[in-house]
Amino acid sequence: LAKITQPISMDSYEGQEVNITCSHNNIATNDYITWYQQFPSQGPRFIIQGYKTKVTNEVASLFIPADRKSSTLSLPRVSLSDTAVYYCLVGDNGTNAGKSTFGDGTTLTVKP
């Protein structure tokens, strides 16, 4: 299974764009990359998922380079309510489907 590394914490200010990078050097061919957001004492919430190149939805973008050994979650124009822990998840839709690995999370603090 992929070993995942994320920065422990990041600080930003309201209105700025935030980029959080996840390293997954031994990602397998069948693995997808997913990002989740978690507030204290709540379950994580799905943000975005991708396999390669760029994926964009209404809340974030996900950039995955050609070698897929890292991925970057981009949050445009953050607000105070984006203060949370962000987790990168790498998981397999093949023979190990269901056995996924979460990173340890990046605590994002957005300041006024």
Next chain:
Amino acid sequence: DGGITQSPKYLFRKEGQNVTLSCEQNLNHDAMYWYRQDPGQGLRLIYYSQIVNDFQKGDIAEGYSVSREKKESFPLTVTSAQKNPTAFYLCASSMAGRSMYEQYFGPGTRLTVT
């Protein structure tokens, strides 16, 4: 209103007792998962199930047991063999296949064993 429910929200037990955590979903999802989260740490997979009557061990299955008799339900039993059971337990579900990892999480159960 579709979603995942976990009960209870808080649970207190004495050391040496088994305890069962409930997880129910009405999203018609095939796959269900149990995770453990310790303070300031990420999520670790305990067990997962992709279909009724079948489940697999995750990374930290020792001291835990599960059953999947119905598609909607995936209860987790924390046995007395689990050396350090106090933690926040999260249940999740997802569709199988392409969106396997778009997981929907319940609100969690915080278990305290003394």
